[in-house]
Amino acid sequence: HFSKAAGEPVGVASPFKHNGNRMTEQTQVRRPTTRLSLGSRRMFVALDFVTLVGITAHLGFIPLFTWLQLPVLAAFNVLSVLVWITARVLNRRGKLDLAVVLVKLEVAGHATLAVSMLGWDSGFHYYLWPLIPFAGLNDRISPRVVFVEVVALFVLYSVLYWFTRAIHFQGPSPEVTQAIPFMNVGVVFTAMGMLAVYFRLATSASEQRLRMLASTDELTGLTNRRRMLEHIREEIRRLRRSGRSASLIMGDIDHFKDINDKYGHLCGDEVLEEVSELLRNSLRDQDFIARWGGEEFLFLLPETDDAGGVTAAEKLREAVSKLEVQFEARKLKVTMTFGVATLDPKIGIDESISRADDALYQGKQGGRDQVICWKNPEPAPAAKPPVV
CATH class of the missing domain: 3.30.70.270 (Reverse transcriptase/Diguanylate cyclase domain)
Incomplete structure (x- = not known):
C-alpha cells in the first residue's frame, strides 16, 4: 500500500525538495548569497543574465575597434569588460544597488563615447533603450527616481542626436559601415529579450515559491x-x-x-x-x-x-x-x-x-x-x- 514520499500528486513540480526533516527551496535560477525581496530577486536574475550579455558584447567590441583603428574605443571596452565583471560579482553577493549603478554608468558612458566618435548612424545609442525597463525593474528605488532616470535618458538621447547626427563614420568598406548598426540592434534585441525572459523566470519562480509557502506548514x-x-x-x-x-x-x-x-x-x-x-x-x-x-x-x-x-x-x-x-x-x-x-x-x-x-x-x-x-x-x- 505504501511507497515513497507524498504530499503533492505525481507530476506536479515543487519548488521545494526534501532535506532530512526540512523542506528547502530549489529554483531554476542561480541564487544570491544573501536574502532578497521578491522584487530584488527579479532584478538579481535579470542582472545575472544581462551582465553575461554585456561581458560578451564588450569582449567582441575590443577586436572590432582595434581592427577599425579606434584605440580609444578599444581601450574603453577593456574597461567596460572589467566594469561588467565587477557588476556581476557584486550582484552575486547581493549588492544589487551598486551593481545596477555600475551597469547604468557604463552603458551611458559607452553609448555617449561611441556615438560621439562614430556618429548617430552607428547605432550605439540603441544601448540606452534597455536602461528604461531596467529602471522599472528595480523595486529598491521609488517611482519618482524611476521617472527622473527615464527623463535623464531622454535628455541624453536627444543631446546625442542633435550633436552627432552630422558625424558620419566611414569603415574600411561600405559593408562594414552598414553592418555596425545592425550588429548593435542585434545585441540590444538579445539583451532586452533575455531581460524579458529571465524576468519572467524570476517572477514565475517567486510566485511558485509564494504559493508553496501559502500552502505549507512552516x-x-x-x-x-x-x-x-x-x-x-x-x-x-x-x-x-x-x-x-x-x-x-x-x-x-x-x-x-x-x-x-x-x-x-x-x-x-x-x-x-x-x-x-x-x-x-x-x-x-x-x-x-x-x-x-x-x-x-x-x-x-x-x-x-x-x-x-x-x-x-x-x-x-x-x-x-x-x-x-x-x-x-x-x-x-x-x-x-x-x-x-x-x-x-x-x-x-x-x-x-x-x-x-x-x-x-x-x-x-x-x-x-x-x-x-x-x-x-x-x-x-x-x-x-x-x-x-
Missing part, C-alpha cells in the same frame, strides 16, 4: 489545512463523477502535551518534525497528508475504502511506534492514535472529517495507540406494539 513542511481542504474538494468532485471510494484518516500524537511540558517546546518541535517525515515517507504518491493543527494530522487516501483505510492507518501506527526521537541525550518513544472514516460526497467535507475525528476520539478514550474506524450507529429497534 515547521513540518507538510501541506497545511487550507491546501488540504482544496485537495479534499477536488477529491469530492472526482468521487461524484466516478462513484469510487476515498478515505480520511485523522491521526494524533499520544501524550504530546506531556512531552512539551516535560522536555520543552523544542523537543516537541523535534517530535513533530520527525513524525511528519516518517508519515510523509510512508504514503503512496497519490495520498495526501496535512498538519491539521497542533499534533493532529489529516490524511486523504484516494481509491481507498474503509478496510484499506484501516490497513493504511495500522501501518502508519506501527511505523510510528518503532520510531525513536533523539533529542539531546534522550531517546523518546512516540505513539499515535488514528481514526478512519469514508469521504462521503453525500454528507460533505465537514461531516466526513468530523467522523474521522470522532473515531480518533474513541481511540483516545479506549487507551490510545490504536486505529478506530467510524461506524454508522445501528438505529434503535422499533418498539413493539403493546399486546391487547
Whole structure:
C-alpha cells in the first residue's frame, strides 16, 4: 500500500525538495548569497543574465575597434569588460544597488563615447533603450527616481542626436559601415529579450515559491489545512463523477502535551518534525497528508475504502511506534492514535472529517495507540406494539 514520499500528486513540480526533516527551496535560477525581496530577486536574475550579455558584447567590441583603428574605443571596452565583471560579482553577493549603478554608468558612458566618435548612424545609442525597463525593474528605488532616470535618458538621447547626427563614420568598406548598426540592434534585441525572459523566470519562480509557502506548514513542511481542504474538494468532485471510494484518516500524537511540558517546546518541535517525515515517507504518491493543527494530522487516501483505510492507518501506527526521537541525550518513544472514516460526497467535507475525528476520539478514550474506524450507529429497534 505504501511507497515513497507524498504530499503533492505525481507530476506536479515543487519548488521545494526534501532535506532530512526540512523542506528547502530549489529554483531554476542561480541564487544570491544573501536574502532578497521578491522584487530584488527579479532584478538579481535579470542582472545575472544581462551582465553575461554585456561581458560578451564588450569582449567582441575590443577586436572590432582595434581592427577599425579606434584605440580609444578599444581601450574603453577593456574597461567596460572589467566594469561588467565587477557588476556581476557584486550582484552575486547581493549588492544589487551598486551593481545596477555600475551597469547604468557604463552603458551611458559607452553609448555617449561611441556615438560621439562614430556618429548617430552607428547605432550605439540603441544601448540606452534597455536602461528604461531596467529602471522599472528595480523595486529598491521609488517611482519618482524611476521617472527622473527615464527623463535623464531622454535628455541624453536627444543631446546625442542633435550633436552627432552630422558625424558620419566611414569603415574600411561600405559593408562594414552598414553592418555596425545592425550588429548593435542585434545585441540590444538579445539583451532586452533575455531581460524579458529571465524576468519572467524570476517572477514565475517567486510566485511558485509564494504559493508553496501559502500552502505549507512552516515547521513540518507538510501541506497545511487550507491546501488540504482544496485537495479534499477536488477529491469530492472526482468521487461524484466516478462513484469510487476515498478515505480520511485523522491521526494524533499520544501524550504530546506531556512531552512539551516535560522536555520543552523544542523537543516537541523535534517530535513533530520527525513524525511528519516518517508519515510523509510512508504514503503512496497519490495520498495526501496535512498538519491539521497542533499534533493532529489529516490524511486523504484516494481509491481507498474503509478496510484499506484501516490497513493504511495500522501501518502508519506501527511505523510510528518503532520510531525513536533523539533529542539531546534522550531517546523518546512516540505513539499515535488514528481514526478512519469514508469521504462521503453525500454528507460533505465537514461531516466526513468530523467522523474521522470522532473515531480518533474513541481511540483516545479506549487507551490510545490504536486505529478506530467510524461506524454508522445501528438505529434503535422499533418498539413493539403493546399486546391487547
